[in-house]
Amino acid sequence: MRQIFFCFLIALVxxxxxxxxxxxxxxxxxxxxxxxxxxxxxxxxxTNATLAGQFTIDGDGLAPKKDRYTIISVKKxxxxxxxxxxxxxxxxxxxxxxxxxxxxxxxxxxxxxxxxVGVPGIGSYTARVLIYDDHYAGTWSGGPTHQGMLFGRIxxxxxxxxxxxKQ
Numbered sequence: 001m002r003q004i005f006f007c008f009l010i011a012l013v014x015x016x017x018x019x020x021x022x023x024x025x026x027x028x029x030x031x032x033x034x035x036x037x038x039x040x041x042x043x044x045x046x047t048n049a050t051l052a053g054q055f056t057i058d059g060d061g062l063a064p065k066k067d068r069y070t071i072i073s074v075k076k077x078x079x080x081x082x083x084x085x086x087x088x089x090x091x092x093x094x095x096x097x098x099x100x101x102x103x104x105x106x107x108x109x110x111x112x113x114x115x116x117v118g119v120p121g122i123g124s125y126t127a128r129v130l131i132y133d134d135h136y137a138g139t140w141s142g143g144p145t146h147q148g149m150l151f152g153r154i155x156x157x158x159x160x161x162x163x164x165x166k167q
Contacts, residue, residue, distance in 0.1 A: 038105070038108060042074070042103065042110045042131065043074050043075065043076065045131060045134075045154060046071045046074040046084070046131070046154070047071065047072075047073050047074050048071070048072065048156060048157065049070075049071045049154050049156055050068055050070045050071070050155045050156075050157075051069040051071065051136055051152055051153075051154055051155075052068050052152050052154075052155050053066070053067065053068075053150060053151050053152015053153060054067065054150070054151060054152060055140065055148055055149065055150040056148040056150075057146070057147070057148045058147050058148045067089065067150070067152075068089045069086055069087070069088055070086065070088075070089070071084060071085070071087075072085040072087065072096070073085045077100065080104060081100055081101070081102055082100070082101055082102075082103050083098060083100055084098070084100075084101055085097075086098075088119065088122060093121065095119075095121040095122060097119060097121070099117075099119065101114055101117070102114065106130070109130060109131070110131045111128055111129065111130050111131070111138075112128070112131070112138075113127075114126060114127050123142055124142070124143075125140055125141065125142050126140070127139065127141070127150075129150065131154070134154045134155075135151075135152070135153055135154065136150070136152060136154060137149070137150070137151040137152075138150055138151070
């Protein structure tokens with residue numbers, strides 16, 4: 001009886017729950033190799049921006065902690081690599097560093113994707129951070145026992161206005 005049940009499950013799963021395995025299923029949306037509009041939008045979104053949000057530490061049982069990342073500029077270099085000039089503030093740390101980071105794309109959505117990248121004055125981290133509209137969210141790891149999530153809003157300073165002329 002147990003063998004019949006497993007055979008039933010094996011037949012049911014591909015046909016019912018996994019239609020994406022069918023040959024006629026639509027392919028996932030991917031970003032064109034070089035889409036300058038998306039690159040320009042990403043650059044505008046993160047240049048002169050502050051990622052203001054929170055991060056968690058897995059297993060600590062505490063509320064999320066605040067953090068801020070001020071991006072001074074973002075510039076595409078070559079391929080998937082981008083230059084981020086960033087001020088990183090969390091805890092007692094406050095450093096400004098140039099970082100060359102890969103940005104991968106999930107359709108039209110950029111994902112900052114780093115694995116064991118050293119950040120001067122901070123440490124070595126792995127992270128996947130998705131940027132969408134004026135929000136960011138992702139996971140981070142500073143090692144097998146120090147990891148969590150991060151999320152928040154992307155803020156832009158209001159443009160400076162010229163003083164009104166004196167009458």
